[in-house]
Structures are given as C-alpha cells and as structure tokens.
Amino acid sequence: MALATNENLPPNVIKQLAKELKNLDETPPEGIKVAVNDDDFSTIFADIEGPAGTPYENGIFRMKLLLSRDFPHTPPKGYFLTKIFHPNIATNGEICVNTLKKDWNPSLGLRHVLLVVRCLLIEPFPESALNEQAGKLLLENYDEYARHARLYTGIHALKSKPKSKTGAISESTTALNVDQANTTVLNIDQKNAVSSAAVSSTPLSTSTATTKGGVISQDQTVVGGPATGMVGGSVAVQKKEAGGVAKVQADKKKMDARKKSLKRL
Known part of the structure; x- marks a missing residue:
C-alpha cells in the first residue's frame, strides 16, 4: 500500500495508518469492510453489516471517519452516510459515542473505533440521544422504535447477500444420490450372486433308469x-x-x- 502524501497528516501518522489499514484489509473485523483512498488517509470509509437480531439486520450501512491533523491526539469524527433511524445517530449522520469524545485515547486504533460503532447498532444509548424521536421511542415503545428502524433499513440501506446453505444442501443431496446408487449396485450384485449360486447348484442333467x-x-x-x-x-x-x-x-x-x-x- 502506497503512503499518502496528504498535507493534513504528519508522515509518522500516515505510516501508522498504513499499517492499520493493511491489517484491517487482511483480517477485517466481523461485519465490517474498510475502504480508503491510498492518496488520502484523512477520510476512512467503512461498510457495516446490520447485526443479526436487530432492526438493522440484512442492511449494509456506509459510514466515514474524518481524521484531523492532530490525530491520534484528537479523536476522529464519525458520520453515517446511509440514513438510519438510531438514537445515537443524528439526522445529518453524525455519530455520538463516548469513545469518539470524552473516552478517547490516542492508543485506540481504527479497529476499536469501528467495532464500537457497530456495537451501537446492537445496544443503543438513548440517554445520550442525538435523534430525540428514536431515543424516546426506544425507551417508551420498543416495538414502534424497531418498526421505524426496519423501515429505514429497508428503504435506505444496501441489501446484504443472505448467507445461503444451498451448496451444503447440494453436497448432501449428491452424497445421498451416490449412496443410493451404491446401494442399487450392491442389490444388483447380490441378485447376480444368488442367481449364480442357483444355477451352479442345479444339476445339468438327471437320468432315470x-x-x-x-x-x-x-x-x-x-x-x-x-x-x-x-x-x-x-x-x-x-x-x-x-x-x-x-x-x-x-x-x-x-x-x-x-x-x-x-x-x-
């Protein structure tokens, strides 16, 4: 991966980011895919899969992290580019999470930040809501909150490809057919063996004097x-x-x- 020449980031920061991005590419976190322009590390894009069992399931949400020249001493700013109904995500896409604010630590890497954002989709924090409607519904009427979230997911999120088991079923079916074919051959062999035994045990001629x-x-x-x-x-x-x-x-x-x-x- 080529090093970026963006003037907004110091060379040592660019070098560290290059290592992190390479690691994210080789071993991506579960449900997260990172993309970046090699010539500009100041903006990191990521596609996040909606976790199973949440109103965001089967959707893919695109977000970005904006890194300032003072990174990693100052936290990145996070935004959802895909519209989403969530207490901790404002209507303009801004993400409100403590990790990106008061709990930020320069030793935290991009992997940790992305995992925290995905965890927000599993466990929102309505107490620090940027979307007041979503926060109120979550506290007072979860079913209605979930209905709104699923509606936004169905309309705005990219559709994730379902993890199909067709291949496994086909393999099982093939194996079953092979077993049945072997059983048929075995039955034919048994019948031939019985027929041969019957012929060999029958005298070729009988004589009566x-x-x-x-x-x-x-x-x-x-x-x-x-x-x-x-x-x-x-x-x-x-x-x-x-x-x-x-x-x-x-x-x-x-x-x-x-x-x-x-x-x-």
Whole structure:
C-alpha cells in the first residue's frame, strides 16, 4: 500500500495508518469492510453489516471517519452516510459515542473505533440521544422504535447477500444420490450372486433308469441350453460302446465255432 502524501497528516501518522489499514484489509473485523483512498488517509470509509437480531439486520450501512491533523491526539469524527433511524445517530449522520469524545485515547486504533460503532447498532444509548424521536421511542415503545428502524433499513440501506446453505444442501443431496446408487449396485450384485449360486447348484442333467424286458434303458432330462450338446454326445458314446460290445460278442461266437470245426477235423 502506497503512503499518502496528504498535507493534513504528519508522515509518522500516515505510516501508522498504513499499517492499520493493511491489517484491517487482511483480517477485517466481523461485519465490517474498510475502504480508503491510498492518496488520502484523512477520510476512512467503512461498510457495516446490520447485526443479526436487530432492526438493522440484512442492511449494509456506509459510514466515514474524518481524521484531523492532530490525530491520534484528537479523536476522529464519525458520520453515517446511509440514513438510519438510531438514537445515537443524528439526522445529518453524525455519530455520538463516548469513545469518539470524552473516552478517547490516542492508543485506540481504527479497529476499536469501528467495532464500537457497530456495537451501537446492537445496544443503543438513548440517554445520550442525538435523534430525540428514536431515543424516546426506544425507551417508551420498543416495538414502534424497531418498526421505524426496519423501515429505514429497508428503504435506505444496501441489501446484504443472505448467507445461503444451498451448496451444503447440494453436497448432501449428491452424497445421498451416490449412496443410493451404491446401494442399487450392491442389490444388483447380490441378485447376480444368488442367481449364480442357483444355477451352479442345479444339476445339468438327471437320468432315470427303467427296465423293459430285461433291457436297461435310460431317459435323460436336460437342464439348461448349454448342456444339451454334452448330454447328446453322452448318449451317442453310450450307443457306440453298446455296438462295440455286441460286435465283440459276435466275433467271439465265430471263433468258438471255428475251434469246434477244427477239433472235428
């Protein structure tokens, strides 16, 4: 951040302010955003978010601090540039708070001043009111005071962006969909496993032996398409083997007959 060359502030004050403003930029106070012209540190601007639970909620109020050449020995003067209905803020925007008057201390920094001003929006002090109407309503009829303050907030304050949880909901929904998808895959895998177990436990073929006229015959029932060829092949082999046995027996009978004929010769 470049040092200001404003003649209204001494060089040592400008140097100290540069450090403070850099710190405010890097670690801003909650609900406060500071802006400044690098060439003129005599006017500090800040946007203050209306604290939650107050009539100023959801509004952003712009203010400024005016620093004199005697700063920090004399306190800055504070003004609200945004119209606001508040006991300690005059209709011209001037801020009345003890920190900027009798309780001022040169060791107090800009951060402290800005936090005190924001605290005024949370806890006004009607005893030292600059806006008599607001101070009287606050003491006698808070609901009416709050209604006026909300009305001013809705009309004059900048609208703050609500802190949405859409991203979190989307992430939760995505996670839920992923879990459901995993559950579906798991169910499909379980069904496939059950089906595989059922197929593997089912015999490919069953045979039933019956006796008809002293001849054993087999009826084979095929289970499942892929096993049909295997069963058919088995039947063919059995038939071939039966034919071979019959041929051997016939050849044996012929040999026995020849042997008998040779004995006769």
